Amino acid sequence: MDQTATTPVLEARRPSRLSTLACLAAITCFASPPSLDAQGVCSVPSTHATVQSAVDDPVCSSVSLASGIQAESVLVDRSLVLFGPGASQTTILGKLVIAGAATVATLADLTVESGCSRSLDVVAGAEVVTDGVEVLNSPSAPCPLLSTEIFRAGFETGDTSEWSASTP
Numbered sequence: 001m002d003q004t005a006t007t008p009v010l011e012a013r014r015p016s017r018l019s020t021l022a023c024l025a026a027i028t029c030f031a032s033p034p035s036l037d038a039q040g041v042c043s044v045p046s047t048h049a050t051v052q053s054a055v056d057d058p059v060c061s062s063v064s065l066a067s068g069i070q071a072e073s074v075l076v077d078r079s080l081v082l083f084g085p086g087a088s089q090t091t092i093l094g095k096l097v098i099a100g101a102a103t104v105a106t107l108a109d110l111t112v113e114s115g116c117s118r119s120l121d122v123v124a125g126a127e128v129v130t131d132g133v134e135v136l137n138s139p140s141a142p143c144p145l146l147s148t149e150i151f152r153a154g155f156e157t158g159d160t161s162e163w164s165a166s167t168p
Contacts, residue, residue, distance in 0.1 A: 044070060051092060055080065065090045065110060073097070073114070073144045076105050076126075084110035087134045094144045101125030107133045116143035 040061035048054035051074045054063040062081040073094035076082065082105065084090025091111040096119065098105045103126040112119045113136040120135045122128050 051082075055082070065092075069093050071142075071144070073146045075099065075146050077103060079104045081106040081108070082110070083108040087111045087132050093141060095119060095121065095146065097121045097123065097146060098126040098128050099124045103127065104129065107131075109133070111136065113138055113141050114143050115139055115141040 040059065041064055042048050042054040042057060042060035042062070043064045043066065044051050044054050045066060048057065048060070048063075050072055051063065051065065051070050052072060054060050055074060055076050055078075058078075060080065062083065065082070065084040067085055067089040069091045071093040073096070074092060075097045077100045079102070086109050088111070090109065091113055093113055095114050095116045096107075096112045098121070101124060105126065106129045108130070109132040111134040115138060117137070119137050120128075
């Protein structure tokens with residue numbers, strides 16, 4: 001076998017420095033937790049005023065919640081990651097509904113608390129993966145409605161016993 005014939009083959013298989021650096025950068029990016037500088041990570045309240053606005057933004061594949069209380073109910077109907085700096089530091093004060101057969105939501109390092117019968121509701125075939133999540137049903141906490149629940153409390157059945165003539 002001719003030595004000069006095998007050298008080009010070996011050279012062709014050796015990765016360039018640029019491709020090696022790109023591989024190392026990709027490994028570092030995927031091995032690290034998401035940061036606010038990463039593409040697709042939106043921050044509440046930095047880039048979006050509400051959790052729902054970040055969830056509704058198709059650019060956001062991950063939603064980072066700042067420390068504090070986010071007082072709103074949220075509907076997640078697409079796959080994404082919703083995370084905070086820690087369950088003791090970040091609270092969604094309202095109902096969190098995960099819906100849709102194609103939806104896989106990952107929740108991490110946050111608390112969901114409401115006065116609703118279920119603070120975290122997973123419906124219509126959705127899946128949820130949790131890590132460091134605390135779910136509290138507190139009777140003294142509010143149960144804000146989702147915009148999709150405007151006609152709940154008997155509208156369809158005719159049971160209007162929960163209705164009130166007063167306006168907020």
